[in-house]
Amino acid sequence: MQVTSRYFRTTAREALLDEDLRAAMGRAEGGFIDTRKMAVEELENFEEYREFARKTKNHVLAHLDYYLTQFESNVLASGGQVHWAGNGEEVNRIVLDICRRPDIRKITKGKSMVSEESALNAGLEAAGFEVVETDLGEYIIQLARETPSHIIAPAVHKTRQAVTDLFDEHHREAGYSRVVERLDIVNQARQVLRDHFCTADVGITGANFLIADTGSIALITNEGNGDLTANLPNIHVVVTSIEKVIPDMLALGGFLRLLGRSATGQIMSVYTTLFNGPRRIDDLDGPEEFHVVLVDSGRSEILGTQFRDILRCIKCGACMNHCPVYTSVGGHAYGWVYPGPMGSVLTPLMVGQKKAPDLPYACTLNGRCKTVCPVMIPLPDLLREHRNNLVEMGQTGVVQRWGMWLWSIVARKPVLYSMMTSLYVLKLNLLARMVPAFQRGSFKYIPMMGAWTSSRDFPVPQASTFQSQWKKRALHD
Amino acid sequence: MSATASPPKTEQVALLVTCLSDLFRPQIAHAAVELIEKFGYWVDVPRQTCCGQPAFNAGEKDKTRILAENMISLFESYRYVIAPSGSCAATIKVHYPELFSEGSPEHEQCMKLGEKTHELSGFLVDVAKAALEKKSLPDARSMRIAYHDSCSGLRELGIRSQPRKLLGDRLGVDISEMSNSEVCCGFGGLFCVKYPEISTRMVDNKIVGIEKAEADVLLGGDLGCLMNIAGRLRRLGSETRVYHYAELLTDSDPGPAIGYQK
Incomplete structure (x- = not known):
């Protein structure tokens, strides 16, 4: 994905003038915060789970090579294939190599932020494939030719009115009528997408967790689109990153208690699916091929720095939901895949500090993100660490320096x-x-x-x- | 103050005035002195500059370190160091130790200084176990007071109940709580001038909470936040007045609010 983070100042200013954005973000902010609070209070020892998650992730990150090779050998043992991608170009090349066969034309996609990093959709489309996003939010922004503005609610910046217009524009030709009510909008998307699910040749999904000792992929969604994307086509490709590996199912149980609550305020998300290799001989359905693309793209370098803690992130979005800067300017202003506090830490590390000099300063250090992070990432401290680096590199402005x-x-x-x-x-x-x-x-x-x-x-x-x-x-x- | 000889420094309380109070609203520091003295402590104000918070948050670790060393030598011999600001107290208590490597003598000094450094209300309630007498403020009963929890004090020092207790004891009124009392007001030190538009949106969101609480008075414990909120309220023509909580706890009349004159 193109990096426009260096224009944060300008894009943020423009975003503040966007009344639709303000309305959409205002509604979302309240919803996310209140529901999370209720779901967290419901679990008496939530804090103990946070501590468990922090320790577990730290342990895995300290032994990442061990757990990744364990994961790889278990995927291979269950009949799947593992591909290692050092950077975004390699991700796209690997996926293209899998898809380049005469009988493959249509690709359905579940939500995968990792695939946004390398603009995989654009790469596949350029090679002549039809790519259809199947997460409702991703589908909406694909129609609008936009990028996600939130890591779990990619179209959070869109008002219902905007979606109505968008669907009307794109679905009218296929005989669909204009839909206004929420339920009608969802139903229309469901109908349109169902056709795509049934005719897709390849399904690409992301993953929330990689379980090392079973070689399983855990995919957690609310719409079930991930399961249809993974199960209906003959080939399932998982595009995911190396820091998502966890030791075992026991650990998964702990993370599941945190993820739904932190992300959407659900005690548990609607669909939690484990994928283990391709279809076995006596399975009734499932793909014939199962590929896991393990993406590095700079993560192994972060591992050796003072920013290691950011690799604990389980991409729940709680930090941005609770960030008063994010909820004021929206996700697009941040200029790359990951917005909000975790994005302001991660983006400079992944795309280079010079391409995102404003992000570490786009924060009041109010610390609210740190208090809600399920894996206890000290986000304000890491942003301050970025500022220290910018000062040391002489990258702060003249006014500030003098x-x-x-x-x-x-x-x-x-x-x-x-x-x-x-x-x-x-x-x-x-x-x-x-x-x-x-x-x-x-x-x-x-x-x-x-x-x-x-x-x-x-x-x-x-x-x-x-x-x-x-x-x-x-x-x- | 009387002519009695001052106690040794190890028995005295040092006031960390804070730059903003020193420059723009000395009344807050005077109030802090009055409140601390009320509980039998001898207050001293050693000639001081800044704790280094702006430099620390800007990523200027080296410059902060020099200021921290100044502050340590200035304050380390006192029994307590009290600041009428959560963010200044937190700079010393939470962040000074981060400036020096663990195990170094400076780190040790920072830890010791941190232990005796407190935010004013935290000191009065948790250390001095203060129970303030109720004072008769003519219009206190009909006055609706909202409280903004400044982020550093709230999240780094756990200051939340303390100012509310002091205000409850002293004024006999409950706080009209805002739904967004714990959300940043958009000040953020240099943030408010680096990103004025975003900062303004954030303070406007805060003001929505103030209006919903129908507050006549907004109180808080960090002058930076209060100047930001008061400045925006004034610009918008609001009637709500803004004070540091300490100003309402003293024996004297608090006088004009932040941004007002007699």
């Missing part, structure tokens, strides 16, 4: 500091006295501080600094 330098000189010297602060307070007070409009106690405008005063008043300081007042009190005593 401003910080000047400020630190002053702040280092108490005498200089008290002179400068007193002068500043005096200056503001004189300004307030000179301009009658400011005598109401607030400035409407201060030179060089337009970023504040463009939308907010700034208080006129009280007479003199506290420290100078205190000095007088001490003398008086």
